[in-house]
Amino acid sequence: MSEPVESGTIRTRAGVEIAYEIHGAGPPMVFVAGLGDDRNSWAGQVPEFARDHKVVLFDNRGIGQSATPPGPYSIEQMADDAHDLARALKLEPVIAVGSSMGGAICQQWALRHPEDIKKLVITNSWAERDVFMGALVDHWMALAKEGQSQHILESLLLFCFSPGYLARKPETVKMFLETPAPPMDGFAAAAAACRGHHTLDRAAEIRHPALVVAGEFDILTRPELSQHLAQRMKQARYASLPTAHMVFWEMPDEFNRLVRGFVEG
Template identity: 30%
Template sequence: MISPACGPHVAIVPRDEGKPMAQASGLRGCVSNHVFPLRAHYYSCSAPSLFRTRLSPCVALQRSIQVPDVTSDGVSIHYEVTGQGSPVLLLAGLAGVGASWGPQIGLFAGRHRVIVPDHRGTGASTHTASGMTITQHALDMARVVADAGCGPVHAVGSSTGGAIAQVLAIHHRHWLRSATILSSIARADAFYRRQFDMRRRMLADSGLRASTEANALFLFDPAFMRDHPQQVQGWVDATASVAFEREIAFARIDMIVGHDAFDALPSITTPTLVLVGKRDFCAPAHLSAELAERIPGAEFAVLDGGHFIFLEKPALLHDTVEAFIARHEG
């Protein structure tokens, strides 16, 4: 059930009967990182061994992984490609590491050529705090698509990735077939700024472990946390165990809090789907509703889950996006 954005009217998609993220993806307590850059060899997606395989030449074959890099304004941007079919670009959240999409990579690769980049400053891309703006990230991603040689793409962005998708649709629309914006914002409101101010201060004052424990309360649906406490604790343990790069982490927080595409959104002509979890306490549903109302012809749906719905309800999220993509092929 997906309806065009029209004021306060939204579609509520009921709970699916699919498996939770760990069962659906083969994860064993190693889920996704949201806030902090991960080291190059920390992978939190399904089939992690595949993402450590470097193949050449770069030919898109089912179940193969290609691991190229592209240079964008002096920074190496790492991306990985798997599957075959129409291209899908998965844009990660604030962690920036493409592998944080977890089970979604394999689900989309069943029918698509999937491009999974690491943002600048994260993963296997150059670790630098320079160029930490959404505008620069959108330019980086446009160069990834050009380098991959398979544009235009269906862009799917979660949270910070959703902000990047907005700017791609505003300034680099020729690279897009469609845009799905999940759990994101057009601009920060007072709640969003206060949340990230608190999270930044917790990092500075209490350290990574305490901050990660608190972040889980914003990022996971309370119902999922009740039913799958071990998976949530696995995410906390994995996130708190990585190296904390203070300058990069704080620059990325400033980047998303400073994002403001509100006035430019009406210029978007790319077919757009805006999604949000009903119990998203990081980027609440009213922020997605505002976003959808600003984009001409955008479709808007509220799904039953939290900010990490792509991990909590992998089949529900994938099937919703896949149905939208199918209407905008060609």
């Protein structure tokens, strides 16, 4: 990933330091990471979109270079963090792109601060969790509270990537398992936010044009969860790719083409 043209921190109204960086120039796109991911998770998207957009990446509270306030967190709090970042950077209405927990954050961002948003891209996310997802998040929270960071990384690897991708990309396995784990208190607090996220009964209030993307083999947030969200939203288009949970990692070129077609449409 190229060097950013700007980086720094902002302080939210709640007093949380949020670290960000900017690549490129043009209409703003803000990328919102998922649980356990920092802003570097979007490395496969930056070169494509920084050619003609101001690409804003940031670390959610509890991970990366952002502060880790005491938890538990809520998705609403994290959406307000994104809003405060957009205001601090004086961004015009943005194209918000969020994966998994980041997609949940984008939903609440659009509901709480609709004036901030021009379009939404929500990938591998949910508006109402199912039993499996709830049980898995509970398991991760328990591991985090016990300080079992390596077990969390191993579990994330297995539940987020398809077997075929991991077989083709052994370097991804090595990099993932050697990456320093996020702070366990921040991870547990953010996992609690995921546990509490529910917007299905309000999804019809999101009137922005939206692209909802699913991975056909995603077992963490099953494609049906994305379909339910897209069906409730007023201006949503649904698409899927033959991947597991990390669509934008497994098939970055195809994902980027989907997003660009939506952005320019």
